[in-house]
Amino acid sequence: MTPEPRDGRIRLTILGGYLGSGKTTWLRHQLHAGAFGPRVHVIVNEAAETPVDDALLAGAGGVTLLAGGCCCCTGRAALIGALRTICDARSRLAASAPRLERIVLETSGLADPGAIVAAVQADPVLVSHIVLVETIVTVDALHALAQLATEPLGRRQIGAADRLVLTKVDTAEPQALAVLRATLGEINGHAALSAAVLGVEVALPPQPTDARPAPLPLLPDEDARGPIRPAQVTLPEGLDWSAFAVWLSALLHARGDDLVRVKGVIRTPAGRFLLQTVRKVVQSPEILPEQGDARQDNSIVFIGRGYRPEDLGRSMHRFLGLPSA
Ligand SMILES: [Zn+2]
Known part of the structure; x- marks a missing residue:
């Protein structure tokens, strides 16, 4: 939530x-x-x-x-x-x-x-x-x-x-x-x-462990980039926030059609913010109460398709000149 x-x-x-x-x-x-x-x-x-x-x-x-x-x-x-x-x-x-x-x-x-x-x-x-x-x-x-x-x-x-x-x-x-x-x-x-x-x-009944998804044939109106999947990227301590913002803008500019949503709580020197994007649009960040659940801090979920989840973290680390993930 x-x-x-x-x-x-x-x-x-x-x-x-x-x-x-x-x-x-x-x-x-x-x-x-x-x-x-x-x-x-x-x-x-x-x-x-x-x-x-x-x-x-x-x-x-x-x-x-x-x-x-x-x-x-x-x-x-x-x-x-x-x-x-x-x-x-x-x-x-x-x-x-x-x-x-x-x-x-x-x-x-x-x-x-x-x-x-x-x-x-x-x-x-x-x-x-x-x-x-x-x-x-x-x-x-x-x-x-x-x-x-x-x-x-x-x-x-x-x-x-x-x-x-x-x-x-x-x-x-x-x-x-x-x-x-x-x-x-x-x-x-x-x-x-x-x-x-x-x-x-x-209540939902317990989900059987052997349940398999139904095949989803590619439809004429759909692209072949595969299913939408979430990928979690944890931000390192002491991140350069302006550089991160540049990386995120560049990512959305290049891949905004692949990224359905980006969502996460970031902790910056200016406070805690909820970061959200939908396709290419970044919602202006909301200030969150300081006393929220800190386990969510500096962890961002990217929901999209057409890329490997591990490549996101790698791209960010390379762009920010950080040691590889
Ligand atoms: Zn409509």
Whole structure:
């Protein structure tokens, strides 16, 4: 779990998942249970012009409906506009007034959450008001295996997740569920995994040790660079931070399409910071409380494909003139 920033920016959670994967059911239950706190604004995006029953989202402080365009592509401008409106309204409040703390964006089933994150972070106004804390993706335990075999979008959604919520687990055969979990691990081994039935969290059965992922044939819309994998790089003591920033920029510039996310806590003379990138965009670092879990410090996870994990550390050491890893 990413440490939460305390710099006054609104925390943004993106909820994605394939059509029919149970996003709305899960979100309704979470709001009802207060999982996102009292000061939460929900944005619901429907690619089609379908009215949503706002009353079903009771528990949210405010609801914005964006219909008739998917926020990751055709409806991107509408999303940016809605987020700016929310930020403006919050900025006008007196300092003592209760302020919005969180936005949850329920994407359309057609959306690539990574594209939404990149769009929000590329906006010069939003980046100073909103900080992405988590991308949650719901996965239909019954149908996801079939979808992943044929749909590149389903794979991209899972690849973009920090947390995967397996829905409808009560309806899946134990064997099929085990194969699905192994397959999700192939696509995104870094995401936390939980399960829910009708929005209520349930325990996952122990994963059989002999469970193997389903074959994922290369799809026409996909590249041949192989699955997305996490790689951990530990930063050495006394690192030259400006040189590190140059190396990271150079890396993202050259390989930003391969690197889905970079995430880590860095401890610098100026304090502890949460470092995050999405594709080529570096999120302006958030200051973290000093008393956080120090075991996470100076350890950075690179999630991507098309390179060998060990080459990342090697590249950094060479660039910074450090002894080899
Ligand atoms: Zn889209």
